[in-house]
Structures are given as structure tokens and as C-alpha cells.
Amino acid sequence: MSDEPATPDPPRPPLLRIVSPDATPEEIAALVAVFASLGSAEEPPPRRTPEWSAHHRKVRTTHAHGPGGWRSSGLPR
Numbered sequence: 001m002s003d004e005p006a007t008p009d010p011p012r013p014p015l016l017r018i019v020s021p022d023a024t025p026e027e028i029a030a031l032v033a034v035f036a037s038l039g040s041a042e043e044p045p046p047r048r049t050p051e052w053s054a055h056h057r058k059v060r061t062t063h064a065h066g067p068g069g070w071r072s073s074g075l076p077r
Contacts, residue, residue, distance in 0.1 A: 015035075018028060051057075064072045
């Protein structure tokens with residue numbers, strides 16, 4: 001670590017600057033609302049696959065073979 005104090009980041013320029021002096025507050029609010037609705041560069045989170053449609057639930061296991069196999073087919077696994 002250094003003994004120098006942390007320097008604050010320089011202030012960033014404004015994202016929106018009004019050039020026309022005759023803009024009303026309603027027009028400025030409308031512009032800000034439009035730019036705010038455009039969103040950010042973030043990607044939406046990936047879609048989750050519901051568990052009820054998962055592939056492993058579609059595949060059935062085989063029934064037990066041999067004596068008593070029909071009886072064990074009704075038991076939970």
C-alpha cells in the first residue's frame with residue numbers, strides 16, 4: 001500500500017446538455033424519459049428451463065426383471 005492519499009475521480013461531463021434556451025421543463029422531462037427508457041448495455045439474465053420440462057424427467061427407467069418385478073414396478077424409486 002502506498003502512503004499517498006487516494007485522489008478522487010475527476011467529474012464526468014453531463015450525459016445530456018440542453019442547447020436550446022427556450023426548451024420548457026416538460027420538453028426536457030420528455031427527452032430524459034425517452035433516453036432513460038432506452039436502457040443500458042446490460043444483457044438480460046439467461047432464461048431458466050423449468051424443471052418440469054427437464055430432459056431427465058422425460059426418460060423412464062426400465063422395470064425390474066425376474067420374479068417379483070411386476071410388484072417392484074409400483075414402488076417408489
